[in-house]
Amino acid sequence: MTLDLIQFLIFATLLLALAWPLGHYMARVFTGEAQFLAPVENAILRLAGQGQPQPQRWQTYMFSLLAFNAAGFALLFLILRFQHLLPLNPQGFDGLSAHLAFNTAISFVTNTNWQSYGGETTLSHLSQMFGLTTQNFVSAATGAAVAAAVARGFAAKQTRLLGNFWADLTRTTLYILLPAALVLALVLVALGLPQTLAGSFEATTLEGAKQSIAIGPVASQIAIKQLGTNGGGFFNVNSSHPFENPNALSNLLTTISILLIPVAFCFTYGRLVGDRRQGRALFAAMAVLFLVGFAAIYGAERLGNPLHAGLVDPASGNMEGKEVRFGILASSLWAAATTAASNGSVNAMHDSFTPLGGLVAMLNMQLGEVVFGGVGVGLTGMLLFVIITVFLAGLMVGRTPEYLGKKIEAKEIKLAALTLLVMPLGILVLAALAIVTGHAQASVQDAGPHGLSELLYAYTSATGNNGSAFAGFTANTLWHNSFLGIAMMLGRFGYIVPILAIAGSLAAKRPAAETAGTFPTHGPLFVTLLVATILIVGALTFLPVLALGPIAEHVSILAGQSF
Amino acid sequence: MTNHLRPSLALLGVFSLLTGAAYPLAVTGVAQAVFPANANGSPVMKDGAVIGSVLIGQSFTSDRYFQRRPSATSATDPQDPSKPVESPYNAANSTGSNLGPSSAALVAAIKERVEALGGGQQPADLVTASGSGLDPHISPAAALIQIGRVASARGLAEDRLRQLVRAQVEPPLLGVLGEPRVNVLALNLALDRLAR
Numbered sequence: 001m002t003l004d005l006i007q008f009l010i011f012a013t014l015l016l017a018l019a020w021p022l023g024h025y026m027a028r029v030f031t032g033e034a035q036f037l038a039p040v041e042n043a044i045l046r047l048a049g050q051g052q053p054q055p056q057r058w059q060t061y062m063f064s065l066l067a068f069n070a071a072g073f074a075l076l077f078l079i080l081r082f083q084h085l086l087p088l089n090p091q092g093f094d095g096l097s098a099h100l101a102f103n104t105a106i107s108f109v110t111n112t113n114w115q116s117y118g119g120e121t122t123l124s125h126l127s128q129m130f131g132l133t134t135q136n137f138v139s140a141a142t143g144a145a146v147a148a149a150v151a152r153g154f155a156a157k158q159t160r161l162l163g164n165f166w167a168d169l170t171r172t173t174l175y176i177l178l179p180a181a182l183v184l185a186l187v188l189v190a191l192g193l194p195q196t197l198a199g200s201f202e203a204t205t206l207e208g209a210k211q212s213i214a215i216g217p218v219a220s221q222i223a224i225k226q227l228g229t230n231g232g233g234f235f236n237v238n239s240s241h242p243f244e245n246p247n248a249l250s251n252l253l254t255t256i257s258i259l260l261i262p263v264a265f266c267f268t269y270g271r272l273v274g275d276r277r278q279g280r281a282l283f284a285a286m287a288v289l290f291l292v293g294f295a296a297i298y299g300a301e302r303l304g305n306p307l308h309a310g311l312v313d314p315a316s317g318n319m320e321g322k323e324v325r326f327g328i329l330a331s332s333l334w335a336a337a338t339t340a341a342s343n344g345s346v347n348a349m350h351d352s353f354t355p356l357g358g359l360v361a362m363l364n365m366q367l368g369e370v371v372f373g374g375v376g377v378g379l380t381g382m383l384l385f386v387i388i389t390v391f392l393a394g395l396m397v398g399r400t401p402e403y404l405g406k407k408i409e410a411k412e413i414k415l416a417a418l419t420l421l422v423m424p425l426g427i428l429v430l431a432a433l434a435i436v437t438g439h440a441q442a443s444v445q446d447a448g449p450h451g452l453s454e455l456l457y458a459y460t461s462a463t464g465n466n467g468s469a470f471a472g473f474t475a476n477t478l479w480h481n482s483f484l485g486i487a488m489m490l491g492r493f494g495y496i497v498p499i500l501a502i503a504g505s506l507a508a509k510r511p512a513a514e515t516a517g518t519f520p521t522h523g524p525l526f527v528t529l530l531v532a533t534i535l536i537v538g539a540l541t542f543l544p545v546l547a548l549g550p551i552a553e554h555v556s557i558l559a560g561q562s563f
Numbered sequence: 564m565t566n567h568l569r570p571s572l573a574l575l576g577v578f579s580l581l582t583g584a585a586y587p588l589a590v591t592g593v594a595q596a597v598f599p600a601n602a603n604g605s606p607v608m609k610d611g612a613v614i615g616s617v618l619i620g621q622s623f624t625s626d627r628y629f630q631r632r633p634s635a636t637s638a639t640d641p642q643d644p645s646k647p648v649e650s651p652y653n654a655a656n657s658t659g660s661n662l663g664p665s666s667a668a669l670v671a672a673i674k675e676r677v678e679a680l681g682g683g684q685q686p687a688d689l690v691t692a693s694g695s696g697l698d699p700h701i702s703p704a705a706a707l708i709q710i711g712r713v714a715s716a717r718g719l720a721e722d723r724l725r726q727l728v729r730a731q732v733e734p735p736l737l738g739v740l741g742e743p744r745v746n747v748l749a750l751n752l753a754l755d756r757l758a759r
Contacts, residue, residue: 003735003739006739007739007740010739010740044574044577047573047577048569048570048573048574048577049569049570049573050570063567064567064570064571067567067568067571068567068570068571068574068575070571071568071571071572071575075575118656118658120655120656120657121655129583129584129587130579130583130584131583133582133583133586133587134578134579134582134583136582137582138574138575138578138582166570166574169574170574173578173581173582177582178581178582178586181586182586182589182590185590186590186593186594189593189597189598189601189602190597190598190601191601192601192605192617192618193601194602194603194604194605195587195590195591195594195601195602196594196595196602196603197591198603200655201603201604201606201613202613203606203607203613203614203616203621204612204613204614205614205615205621205622206614206615206621206623206748206751206752206755207621207622207623207624207625207628209621209622211619211652211653211654212654212655213604213616213619213654213655214654214655214656214657215603217587217590217591219590219594220586220587220590220591221587223590224582235657235695236656236657236658237658237659237694237695237696240659240693241657241695241697242618242619242620242695242697242698242699243604246618247736247741248735248736248740248741249736249740249741251741252740304687305664307664307665307670308670308673310684311673311674311677311684311685311690312673312677312684312685312686312687312690312691313684313685313686313687313704314684316686316687316702317687318664318687319687319688319691320659320660320662320664320669320692321659321660321661321691321692321693321694322691322693322694323693323694323695323698323700324632324688324693324698324700324701324702324742324744325698325700325741325742325744326741327741327742330741330742346694347694348694349659349660349661349694351659351661351662351663352659352660352661352662352663352664352669352694353664354664355664355665358664445661445662445663446662446663446665446666447667448665449665450663450664450665450666453663454663470661470663471658471659471661472661472662472663553663553664553665556665557665562665562667562669562670563665563666563667
C-alpha cells in the first residue's frame with residue numbers, strides 16, 4: 001500500500017516535471033517562436049503550395065482539416081485493403097475485408113486506434129509502419145492544430161483569423177511529435193522492445209515444443225502510439241504484451257507518455273491566451289477528476305473479486321488479465337490514464353477488471369474525454385464544458401456570461417450544447433440499435449449484465465475516440481465495424497467542427513475589460529463548478545445504463561451470483 | 564475545395580515518407596546497430612539453439628519444472644482452420660481470457676486450477692490467465708509454493724530449491740517500481756543447471 005503510494009508519487013512528479021517545460025515549449029511552437037527546424041519546415045510547406053502560410057478563418061481552417069483527414073482515410077483504406085499486393089509482408093497476410101479496412105482507417109484517422117484487427121495476425125509491416133504509424137503522427141497533429149487554433153480564437157482581438165492549418169500540422173509533427181517519438185523509441189529499444197523488419201523467429205522450448213515468436217518494428221510504433229494518444233498496439237494485447245512493455249521502467253515511461261502532451265496542453269493554453277491561471281484552472285479540474293477515477297479503480301482492483309474468495313490469496317487482488325510485472329497499482333494507474341486521456345492502449349485486460357474498475361474506465365470516456373483527453377481535443381473538449389459552466393454561472397447571478405473578456409452569447413451556447421449530444425448519440429443510440437437488431441447479442445462474450453457492459457464499452461470507446469476495449473466483444477463484423485466507424489467519426493468531428501465555429505465567433509468579438517462584476521474563471525470556485533458540471537452532465541446521461549451493466553454486475557457478485 | 568487538395572496530398576505524401584518510412588527505418592537502423600539482442604526479440608540460446616525469448620513466457624507442463632501462469636492463447640486447429648484450439652503461450656497470437664468478473668466459466672476454471680495445485684488458497688497469479696497470455700513471470704509466492712512438487716520430481720532437497728528461487732527473484736526497480744517477480748524460463752534454466 002505504502003509502496004503503491006510511492007510508485008504513484010514518482011509517476012505524478014515525473015509527469016509534471018516533464019509536462020510543465022513541454023507546455024512552455026509547445027506554446028513557442030504554436031506562436032512561431034521556435035524556429036530551429038525552419039529550413040525543413042519551409043521546404044515542406046513550399047511543396048504544399050504554402051510558402052507563406054496565410055492565417056485562415058474558421059471555415060477555411062476546418063475545410064483544410066477535413067480535406068487532409070479525408071485524404072488520409074483514403075490512403076490508409078487502400079493500403080489495408082491491398083496489403084497482400086504490397087511489399088514488407090513477411091507473414092503473407094491477406095488484404096483486409098472492406099468493412100475491417102473501413103473501420104481501421106477511420107479508427108486511425110480519428111486518433112481512436114480501436115483494434116478490430118489482431119495486430120500480429122492480420123497486418124503486414126507496411127500496413128503497420130507506412131499506414132498506421134503515419135496516421136498516429138498526423139491524427140495527433142490534427143488534434144494539436146485544433147487546440148492551437150481554438151486558443152488563438154479565444155485570445156484574438158477582433159481578427160476572425162485562427163492561424164494556418166497546414167503550418168500548425170507541419171510544426172506539430174516536426175517540432176513536437178517526431179523528436180519526442182524518436183527519443184522514446186530508442187529508449188524503449190534499450191529497455192528491451194524489438195525493432196526489426198523480420199516477422200517472427202522460431203524457438204524450441206525447454207520441454208521441446210515449437211514456439212513461433214512474432215516480432216517486428218515494435219518500438220517505433222509504441223513510442224508514437226503512447227505519445228499521440230493513439231493507442232493502437234503492434235500486438236493484439238497491446239502494452240500488456242512483454243514485447244511492447246517488458247518491465248517496470250518501460251511501463252513507467254509509457255504511462256507518463258500517455259498523459260504527457262495532454263497535460264502539457266493545459267500549460268500551453270494558459271500561455272497562448274496570455275493568462276497562465278486559465279491553463280492552471282483547467283489542469284486542476286482535470287487532475288481532480290483523474291485522481292478520483294484512479295483511486296476508485298485502484299481500490300476496486302486491490303480488493304479483488306468476491307467470487308474468487310477462498311480460492312486465491314486475498315492479498316493478491318484481481319489478477320485475471322493482468323501481468324505479474326505490473327501488478328495491481330501499475331495496471332490500475334494505466335487504466336485510469338488511458339481512459340482519461342483517450343489513448344486506449346492497455347497493459348491489462350479491462351474486460352476482466354472488477355465491475356467498479358470497469359465502470360470508472362467507461363465513465364472516464366463518457367464524460368467526453370475531457371480528463372486530459374486526446375492530444376489537443378481533450379483541451380478543446382474541456383473548453384466546451386467551460387462555456388457551459390460560465391453560462392450556468394451567468395444564469396445564477398443574472399449576468400451575461402463572459403470568458404476571457406468575451407461575451408458568451410446564444411450562438412456559442414447553442415454550439416456547445418450541441419456537443420453534449422455527441423456522447424449519448426454515439427453510445428446510447430447506436431448501442432440500443434445494436435441490441436434491437438440482435439447484433440449486440442451475437443457479439444458479446446459474457447452472459448448477464450457483463451454482456452451489456454461489453455457492448456457499452458465498445459460504443460463508448462469508439463465515440464470517445466479512445467480505442468481500448470472489453471476485448472471479449474467480437475467487434476470484427478460488418479455491423480459493428482460499420483457502426484463503430486460511424487461512432488468514431490461522430491466523436492471526432494462532432495466536437496471539432498462546433499469548437500472551431502465557437503473559436504471563429506469569439507475571435508471576432510472585442511474583449512471587454514475586467515470589472516468587479518466579472519466572474520473569475522481561474523479560482524477554486526470556478527474549478528469546483530466546472531467539475532460539478534462535467535459530473536452532472538455525465539451522470540445524468542449515463543447512470544441509468546451503467547446501473548444495468550457494471551452496477552448490476554457488482555451487486556450480483558456481492559450476492560455470490562455468477563453468470 | 565481544390566485549393567485544399569494540393570496541400571492535403573503533398574503533406575500526406577511528405578509525412579508518410581517522414582513518419583511512416585524514415586522514422587521507423589531510422590529507429591530500426593540504430594536499434595540493430597546499438598542494441599541487436601533487444602532489437603531482435605531478446606532470444607535465449609542454449610547449446611547453440613534458440614530456446615525462447617527472455618521476455619516471452621513459454622509453456623511448462625512437466626512436474627520437473629516450475630509451472631507458469633495459465634494462458635488463454637489459442638491456435639487454429641490444423642484439421643479445421645475455422646476452429647481455434649487451446650495453445651498456451653502461443654507467441655504468434657497474444658490474447659487474454661477476457662472473461663468478466665461475474666463469469667461462471669472463470670470461477671470454474673480457477674477452482675479447477677486450485678484443485679490441481681492441491682487446494683487451499685493459491686497465489687492469484689498462479690491460477691489466473693495473464694493479459695497477454697505470454698506473461699514470463701510468476702510471483703515469488705507462486706514459485707515458493709511449487710518447491711515441494713519440483714523437489715520430489717527431481718529428488719532434490721527443498722532447501723536447495725528455496726535458495727535457487729530466492730536467487731532468481733527480481734526485486735522492484737529501486738525497491739518500489741513494479742512488483743517482485745520470478746522469470747519462469749530463467750528459473751527453470753537455473754534448475755536444469757543445478758541438477759538433471
